[in-house]
Amino acid sequence: MSMIQGLDNNSLADNAEGNQYLTFLLAGEEYGVDILRVQEIKGWDNVTMIPNTPDYIKGVINLRGTIVPIVDLRARFSLETIPYGITTVVIVLRVNSDNGSRIMGIVVDAVSEVYNISEDALKQAPDFGQAISTDFVMGLGTIDEKMIIVLDIDHLLNSSVLKALADQESK
Amino acid sequence: MSIDISQFLDTFYEESFEGLDTMETELLGLNVGEADAESINTIFRAAHSIKGGSGTFGLMNVADFTHVLETLLDEMRDGRRDVTQPAVDLMLASVDVLREMLTALRNSEEVDSVRVSEVHDQLDALLKGEAASAEDDIVEGAVGDEEENAAVNSTAGWNIGFKPLSHLFKTGNDPVRIIKELSELGSLKASVDLSAMPEFDLLDPEECCLAWQIELGGDATEEQVRDVFAWVDEDCELVIEAIVSGAAEELEEVVDIEPEVIPTPDAVAEESVVNTEPTTASAPVSVAAEKAEVKPSSVPTKKPASPAAKKGSAAELGSIRVGIDKVDALINMVGELVITQSMLNQLGEDFTMDRVQKLQEGLSELERHTRELQENVMQIRMLPISFSFNRFPRLVHDLSSKLNKKIELKMSGENTELDKTVMEKIGDPLVHLVRNSLDHGIESPENRLAKGKPEIGILHLNAYHQGGNIVIEINDDGAGLNTDRIREKAIEKGLIGENESLSDEKIHELIFAPGFSTANVVSDVSGRGVGMDVVKRNIRDLGGVVEVKSKKDVGSTFTIRLPLTLAILDGQLVRLGDETYIIPLVSIIESLQIKAESVSTIAGGAELYRLREEYLPIIRLHEIFEITPVNRELVNGLLVVVEGDGQQAGIFVDDLLGQQQVVIKSLETNYKKVEGLSGATILGDGTVALILDVAGLVNLSRERVKALKKQAAVA
Numbered sequence: 105m106s107m108i109q110g111l112d113n114n115s116l117a118d119n120a121e122g123n124q125y126l127t128f129l130l131a132g133e134e135y136g137v138d139i140l141r142v143q144e145i146k147g148w149d150n151v152t153m154i155p156n157t158p159d160y161i162k163g164v165i166n167l168r169g170t171i172v173p174i175v176d177l178r179a180r181f182s183l184e185t186i187p188y189g190i191t192t193v194v195i196v197l198r199v200n201s202d203n204g205s206r207i208m209g210i211v212v213d214a215v216s217e218v219y220n221i222s223e224d225a226l227k228q229a230p231d232f233g234q235a236i237s238t239d240f241v242m243g244l245g246t247i248d249e250k251m252i253i254v255l256d257i258d259h260l261l262n263s264s265v266l267k268a269l270a271d272q273e274s275k
Numbered sequence: 276m277s278i279d280i281s282q283f284l285d286t287f288y289e290e291s292f293e294g295l296d297t298m299e300t301e302l303l304g305l306n307v308g309e310a311d312a313e314s315i316n317t318i319f320r321a322a323h324s325i326k327g328g329s330g331t332f333g334l335m336n337v338a339d340f341t342h343v344l345e346t347l348l349d350e351m352r353d354g355r356r357d358v359t360q361p362a363v364d365l366m367l368a369s370v371d372v373l374r375e376m377l378t379a380l381r382n383s384e385e386v387d388s389v390r391v392s393e394v395h396d397q398l399d400a401l402l403k404g405e406a407a408s409a410e411d412d413i414v415e416g417a418v419g420d421e422e423e424n425a426a427v428n429s430t431a432g433w434n435i436g437f438k439p440l441s442h443l444f445k446t447g448n449d450p451v452r453i454i455k456e457l458s459e460l461g462s463l464k465a466s467v468d469l470s471a472m473p474e475f476d477l478l479d480p481e482e483c484c485l486a487w488q489i490e491l492g493g494d495a496t497e498e499q500v501r502d503v504f505a506w507v508d509e510d511c512e513l514v515i516e517a518i519v520s521g522a523a524e525e526l527e528e529v530v531d532i533e534p535e536v537i538p539t540p541d542a543v544a545e546e547s548v549v550n551t552e553p554t555t556a557s558a559p560v561s562v563a564a565e566k567a568e569v570k571p572s573s574v575p576t577k578k579p580a581s582p583a584a585k586k587g588s589a590a591e592l593g594s595i596r597v598g599i600d601k602v603d604a605l606i607n608m609v610g611e612l613v614i615t616q617s618m619l620n621q622l623g624e625d626f627t628m629d630r631v632q633k634l635q636e637g638l639s640e641l642e643r644h645t646r647e648l649q650e651n652v653m654q655i656r657m658l659p660i661s662f663s664f665n666r667f668p669r670l671v672h673d674l675s676s677k678l679n680k681k682i683e684l685k686m687s688g689e690n691t692e693l694d695k696t697v698m699e700k701i702g703d704p705l706v707h708l709v710r711n712s713l714d715h716g717i718e719s720p721e722n723r724l725a726k727g728k729p730e731i732g733i734l735h736l737n738a739y740h741q742g743g744n745i746v747i748e749i750n751d752d753g754a755g756l757n758t759d760r761i762r763e764k765a766i767e768k769g770l771i772g773e774n775e776s777l778s779d780e781k782i783h784e785l786i787f788a789p790g791f792s793t794a795n796v797v798s799d800v801s802g803r804g805v806g807m808d809v810v811k812r813n814i815r816d817l818g819g820v821v822e823v824k825s826k827k828d829v830g831s832t833f834t835i836r837l838p839l840t841l842a843i844l845d846g847q848l849v850r851l852g853d854e855t856y857i858i859p860l861v862s863i864i865e866s867l868q869i870k871a872e873s874v875s876t877i878a879g880g881a882e883l884y885r886l887r888e889e890y891l892p893i894i895r896l897h898e899i900f901e902i903t904p905v906n907r908e909l910v911n912g913l914l915v916v917v918e919g920d921g922q923q924a925g926i927f928v929d930d931l932l933g934q935q936q937v938v939i940k941s942l943e944t945n946y947k948k949v950e951g952l953s954g955a956t957i958l959g960d961g962t963v964a965l966i967l968d969v970a971g972l973v974n975l976s977r978e979r980v981k982a983l984k985k986q987a988a989v990a
Contacts, residue, residue, distance in 0.1 A: 166957045
């Protein structure tokens with residue numbers, strides 16, 4: 105296990121070109137996630153709703169026998185929700201948390217590109233009180249004069265679960 | 276090359292705990308005075324492995340401790356020490372200490388060094404005391420143990436034939452190191468036998484093809500020589516012959532233990548070929564070709580398969596040892612499944628309507644294979660309940676001496692199998708019930724004699740399958756439950772009214788109420804009154820029930836009924852709005868159409884349904900789950916009467932769909948626990964359906980009604 109991770113880090117992450125990021129579109133902005141965390145990308149399909157959960161948890165799907173929760177990223181970032189269209193996709197990600205890794209899916213407007221961004225090129229995000237807390241942003245990258253918001257998915261998705269948990273308790 | 280040995284640490288712990296269990300079982304089975312040499316050997320071997328392993332991993336305190344224990348066992352093994360009760364008790368205590376030490380180390384906690392050194396000192400004292408007296412016994416005054424042994428054997432040395440089996444290197448052993456160690460015992464002459472060496476191009480550097488003939492001079496004992504080979508004795512052919520110097524003719528011993536697993540895969544390969552052949556013959560040609568490809572590849576892999584499989588299972592957290600026969604059955608089944616699949620594939624390629632018959636046959640075969648495969652996979656998780664029962668001899672042994680009672684433990688049905696998870700969770704409740712029976716159930720010998728019963732009380736543990744359940748019975752021939760005292764106590768605690776008349780059975784059930792204990796004195800063993808309700812709750816969490824039957828002065832029987840597995844359940848599919856939910860069939864009492872006149876509403880919004888003179892609260896699932904139903908009018912839907920948490924309720928749903936077996940998937944793996952749901956499953960069309968947790972729902976709806984009342988009060 106540790107060997108495989110080590111291999112990932114050495115061969116892919118630390119090369120001169122930097123990390124690869126899969127980017128996707130959400131309300132006109134381009135966001136990036138570490139490509140090594142992406143399990144697969146699939147089209148939007150109906151989900152099974154889970155009762156008494158926050159509205160950004162769309163429900164669960166069957167991913168080859170595993171029950172995977174789906175988070176609507178627009179709803180998570182309190183952006184205006186739009187009806188799902190033909191470009192709407194679910195990006196299935198591996199999220200690391202204190203007690204092992206989980207598989208979760210995020211609903212985004214469309215997938216975009218795969219970019220190489222070196223670690224040095226990632227700039228710290230300024231805190232402007234925007235909808236997305238800077239806690240969830242690993243950094244800002246620039247590709248062809250375009251800004252890419254690189255997300256810290258571990259923090260983002262774990263805190264989604266935690267928040268849901270807290271919501272339920274306060275109920 | 277550096278090896279990260281920490282990855283083997285888990286295996287070491289697991290094997291050590293198994294070793295400790297073995298030691299405990301054997302120690303309890305020892306006959307004081309005339310101990311069985313084989314048992315002592317087994318205990319010794321277990322201790323030796325733990326010592327060796329802990330030394331390797333640098334756990335020196337464990338190694339030191341085990342060393343003393345081992346010395347003691349060694350003396351017993353050689354017959355230089357009698358097996359006495361105090362010694363056995365001390366060894367049992369040592370096993371406990373070792374277990375504590377290893378547990379602490381595994382969890383990286385502090386080892387209780389006071390307790391360790393205490394027992395360590397006791398062991399030392401025992402060793403010293405006996406050693407002194409042993410020396411007195413020997414008139415000639417032999418100086419030390421080793422020399423004494425050597426003197427008896429009086430050999431000039433040893434001829435050792437050492438032929439490692441080819442997989443020796445894979446066990447982590449190195450013949451060179453063994454020979455080096457031998458050389459420390461005396462003068463050494465070794466010659467190597469190259470006859471098994473293959474041609475250079477066929478040589479596999481990972482296999483050992485060498486054998487040695489070793490002549491060891493000096494006065495080492497056979498024991499010492501054997502010790503050198505202790506790690507490899509199952510992985511080599513070892514012949515040790517004494518070079519006789521005098522009159523005594525020495526024994527010749529051939530150790531030829533081949534690992535037993537090796538022959539089985541051959542048998543499997545043959546068997547599966549035989550079994551599948553007829554099917555292959557009827558199947559189209561391409562399948563036969565595929566089959567032919569598979570056959571040769573399976574032959575060379577069979578030998579390494581057994582060590583590899585062993586490693587794989589140990590590396591995972593919480594592993595299961597699976598009988599090779601179960602694995603064989605699975606391989607067989609998968610083979611047949613593959614054949615059926617390729618047959619269907621072939622059929623699908625150029626399908627015409629006249630072959631529809633064949634298609635149907637293929638599909639039903641597929642269904643049969645899938646079902647068998649599923650059953651067999653479930654079998655893998657099944658373990659005999661003896662894993663759980665095995666701890667009781669020790670418990671009874673310890674408690675009976677503590678309580679000054681004479682108790683005989685009988686066990687039957689130990690081979691009854693149940694799911695590993697269920698087994699892990701049933702352990703504590705079982706211990707509790709057994710403790711209770713020993714403490715409160717069985718009377719003291721004097722009391723028993725006075726009642727005209729045999730002095731020795733009998734505790735009987737029994738397990739068997741009944742329907743889809745496993746039934747575990749704990750039966751004692753003790754005093755039985757004291758109905759009057761339970762009644763008194765229940766009235767005192769306000770559980771029942773003073774003038775309430777209850778049947779004996781109802782009274783007996785009261786012992787499962789929270790905070791109930793009738794023991795006059797709270798003893799070390801039981802009687803704090805936190806027990807039985809926890810037992811009942813734990814069993815209920817597993818989807819089981821516990822019952823008690825008791826008769827004064829005849830005894831009591833606790834009967835636990837549990838589902839065989841937590842992985843599959845029989846479910847009733849219900850529809851609510853667009854969603855499909857599953858209600859476990861076990862909790863459903865009946866389903867009915869709602870009659871408007873039977874519904875009544877009490878203030879605060881709670882609705883009740885009158886069913887045969889009982890009032891059931893109606894749970895509107897759509898309100899609790901906040902979804903849109905097809906009907907809001909009760910009369911248009913159906914009511915599923917369920918029982919959960921000891922209470923009946925009616926769940927209002929839109930429609931009943933079918934019943935089917937569903938495989939339970941956890942929501943927690945990737946998400947979290949959701950109240951009112953016990954998990955999810957995947958339906959035939961690939962969509963996810965949620966499984967309702969009836970007890971949780973009853974609670975949810977209770978809270979909801981309370982909250983509504985509060986709101987109403989505020990308004």
